[in-house]
Amino acid sequence: MDLQGSFHVYDTTLRDGAQQEGLNLSVADKLTIARQLDGLGVGYIEGGWPGANPKDTEFFRRAALELDLEHARLAAFGATRRAGVRAADDPLVAALRDSGAGVVTLVAKSHDRHVELALRTTLEENLAMVRDTVSHLREEGQTVFLDAEHFFDGYRANRAYALEVLRTAAEAGAEVVALCDTNGGMLPDWVSDVVDDVIETTGARVGIHAHNDSGCAVANSLAAVDAGATHVQGCINGYGERTGNADLVTVVANLELKLGRHVLPQGLLREATRIAHAVAEVTNVPPASRQPYVGTSAFAHKAGLHASAIKVDPDLYQHTDPLEVGNDMRLLVSDMAGRASIELKGRELGFDLSGDRDLVTRVTDRVKQLEQRGYTFEAADASFELLLVEEVEGVRPSYFDVESWRVITETAPAAEAVSEATVKLRAEGVRYVVTGEGNGPVNALDAALRTAIGQAFPEVAKFELIDYKVRILDQGHGTDAITRVLIETSDGESSWVTVGVGHNVIEASWGALVDGLTFGLRRHHR
Numbered sequence: 001m002d003l004q005g006s007f008h009v010y011d012t013t014l015r016d017g018a019q020q021e022g023l024n025l026s027v028a029d030k031l032t033i034a035r036q037l038d039g040l041g042v043g044y045i046e047g048g049w050p051g052a053n054p055k056d057t058e059f060f061r062r063a064a065l066e067l068d069l070e071h072a073r074l075a076a077f078g079a080t081r082r083a084g085v086r087a088a089d090d091p092l093v094a095a096l097r098d099s100g101a102g103v104v105t106l107v108a109k110s111h112d113r114h115v116e117l118a119l120r121t122t123l124e125e126n127l128a129m130v131r132d133t134v135s136h137l138r139e140e141g142q143t144v145f146l147d148a149e150h151f152f153d154g155y156r157a158n159r160a161y162a163l164e165v166l167r168t169a170a171e172a173g174a175e176v177v178a179l180c181d182t183n184g185g186m187l188p189d190w191v192s193d194v195v196d197d198v199i200e201t202t203g204a205r206v207g208i209h210a211h212n213d214s215g216c217a218v219a220n221s222l223a224a225v226d227a228g229a230t231h232v233q234g235c236i237n238g239y240g241e242r243t244g245n246a247d248l249v250t251v252v253a254n255l256e257l258k259l260g261r262h263v264l265p266q267g268l269l270r271e272a273t274r275i276a277h278a279v280a281e282v283t284n285v286p287p288a289s290r291q292p293y294v295g296t297s298a299f300a301h302k303a304g305l306h307a308s309a310i311k312v313d314p315d316l317y318q319h320t321d322p323l324e325v326g327n328d329m330r331l332l333v334s335d336m337a338g339r340a341s342i343e344l345k346g347r348e349l350g351f352d353l354s355g356d357r358d359l360v361t362r363v364t365d366r367v368k369q370l371e372q373r374g375y376t377f378e379a380a381d382a383s384f385e386l387l388l389v390e391e392v393e394g395v396r397p398s399y400f401d402v403e404s405w406r407v408i409t410e411t412a413p414a415a416e417a418v419s420e421a422t423v424k425l426r427a428e429g430v431r432y433v434v435t436g437e438g439n440g441p442v443n444a445l446d447a448a449l450r451t452a453i454g455q456a457f458p459e460v461a462k463f464e465l466i467d468y469k470v471r472i473l474d475q476g477h478g479t480d481a482i483t484r485v486l487i488e489t490s491d492g493e494s495s496w497v498t499v500g501v502g503h504n505v506i507e508a509s510w511g512a513l514v515d516g517l518t519f520g521l522r523r524h525h526r
Contacts, residue, residue: 007263008176008207008231010044010145011037011248013279014059015077017239018048022285027059029282031066036275036282037236038069041268042248046075046105046233051095064100071265075145076101080108080133083121087129087136097140104137105145106130106174110165111154123161130165131172138173145231147209151179152186155194163201170204176231177204181220184213184243188223195227207231210246212238217246218292222254225261236279237287249276249325250292257320273326298322299329342367349385351392363391373501374473374482380499382489382519383512389522399521400427400453402514407441407506419444427456442468442509449513459524460517462491470505483508489516496520 014030017023025033030047037045047063048056063074076099081090096104108130109115115126134144146169148154154162166177179198181191191208198206208224208231210217221232232255234248249272255261256269273294280287289297299322322328342364346353353360366387367377377384390396403424411417421444422435432455436448446465454460467488485500485508496519500511 006230007261008044009042009248009252009263010046010075010178010207010231010233011042011072011236012046012077012209012233012245013037013235013237013239013248015046015048015056016241016245017235017237019241020239020244020285021241023239023283025283027055027062030059031062032282033236033279034063034067034069034072034074036278038072039268040236040249040271040275041071041264043072044075044103045069045072046077047101049077050099050101051078051092057095057099060099060101071268073103074101075103075105077105077107077147080106080126080129081136083119083125083129087132090133093133093136097137097142101142103143103145105147105178106133106137106169107147107149108165108169109150109154110148110162111150112158112161114150114154127164127168130168134169134172134174144174145176145178145207146174147178147180149180150182152181152190152194153183163198166198166204167202170202175205176207177202178207178209178231178233179224179229180209181211181217182209184211184217186210186220187214187216188219191220191223192227195224195229199228205230207233209233211240212243212246215243217244218250218254221246221251222259225255225259237276237283237285237291239283239285247291249294253293253325257324269324270326293325294327299327346388349381349388351388353392359391363388366391374484375499375501376484376486377499379486380497382496383498383515386515386519386522397518397522399457399518400425403431405445405448405510407445409441421445421448423448423452425449425452427453430456432456441506442513445506445510446513450517453517453521457521459491460520463517463520464490464492465513465516466490466495467497468509470508473501485509485512487512487516489520491520491523496523 013033018025034045048059050057050060060076076096078092078096081087081093087093109119109126112123115121115123119126137144148165151162169177179195195206206229208221208229210220221234225232232251234246234251236248238244238247252263253269253272255263276294277287289295292298299318318329342360343353386397405421405423407419407421409417409419418437419441420435420437421441424433432452434448434452436444436451438444438447450460450463465487469486471484473482473484483502483505485505486497488495488497498512498515498519500508502508502511
């Protein structure tokens with residue numbers, strides 16, 4: 001089945017998504033993301049605007065040499081020619097022509113006020129700009145899509161002119177006219193009515209490009225498809241300026257899993273979670289845990305009632321099988337947990353607790369008691385596993401015995417504060433006294449602790465603290481409040497999260513640090 005012919009999945013992360021505040025992509029980043037998007041099976045990847053900035057021009061140059069795309073075609077983005085200049089003579093059109101991209105997506109004004117106020121030209125000249133540019137690029141052998149900017153607002157202001165822009169582009173050879181909700185203010189029913197009218201009036205192949213300012217980008221995209229659009233644009237992870245573009249993974253997953261529309265190559269939707277998170281690593285934008293389908297919380301269950309039902313049939317509290325998008329169900333252990341939650345979480349961690357009612361009760365009660373003191377195990381699976389092992393085996397995993405620890409922070413006027421930590425412990429029968437320095441007391445403690453333990457267990461050298469979160473639990477107590485710390489540790493292959501609670505941030509951090517190193521050593525079969 002020719003998916004590119006029957007339905008277009010068009011990703012604009014590298015161009016429109018890159019306009020997100022705080023998101024800056026190098027050429028190497030864009031090449032890496034393009035390979036990931038190709039692995040998802042999208043039909044088109046919009047690489048940027050060659051000629052408009054040096055980075056995008058360089059991207060297309062390197063893409064021709066370095067990108068070997070299996071599923072996607074690379075698209076270059078650009079504008080129609082300038083007013084009063086032939087398309088063949090416009091340098092920005094030449095950059096599109098010379099980009100090496102087989103597909104060009106042209107942005108054109110379809111709102112009469114934008115033509116007159118932004119382009120400062122006539123409505124007739126704007127139509128000529130569309131006609132001339134599309135025809136020229138088609139004569140040069142390139143496939144042309146048209147992005148009708150501000151189309152829905154333009155349609156409301158001057159329906160006849162907005163439709164004439166589309167008709168002109170289609171007659172000049174544009175394969176798709178994409179209707180852009182540039183300001184993101186549309187609602188699904190409105191989109192359906194407009195798309196239906198456009199198809200009936202112009203006969204053109206219609207696409208949708210939705211922004212999320214009204215919170216409806218995904219719904220608007222689906223409404224457009226339901227009304228007859230066969231080309232959908234969006235960004236992975238919903239990247240984009242302001243509130244973002246339509247999340248392309250959510251749109252595609254809904255089309256495939258809810259509506260039975262096979263818009264990606266067979267089986268590639270199962271790569272969605274991995275790819276969404278891999279792209280997030282490149283962009284350095286933390287993945288949203290509550291993101292539909294691919295978020296870490298998308299199939300997480302907390303209440304005991306849910307767990308009891310899931311124990312009977314997972315589908316009772318899941319709208320789809322998480323494996324369809326490469327995700328997995330997670331059981332969260334919390335003070336809302338019942339026996340079923342603990343049993344299921346234990347099974348997830350490799351412990352069969354179903355035959356020991358007393359054990360399950362002990363673990364459940366202990367979790368609830370600890371959470372009353374400020375602990376949380378929802379995100380701290382590693383600390384919960386240590387607790388579970390302690391209850392199952394009767395002893396908590398331990399690879400070292402701490403005698404004492406202390407931290408000193410010293411500062412002087414006009415000088416940076418320096419923290420120094422001393423840790424005394426025994427490991428493998430040897431006593432170690434180690435002093436470490438760091439950027440703050442927690443960093444100094446971490447340095448001293450891992451240096452001491454590392455002398456007995458060299459594999460600790462692989463461990464690295466990669467995330468650190470602090471929360472004040474009873475803010476009414478001011479500086480005397482209970483503090484909770486979550487620490488994520490990595491060994492270069494995987495990561496785990498531990499929790500610590502104390503009357504101050506250093507005490508809480510120490511507990512999480514010790515759990516993190518203990519769990520890591522246990523994972524390495526010590």
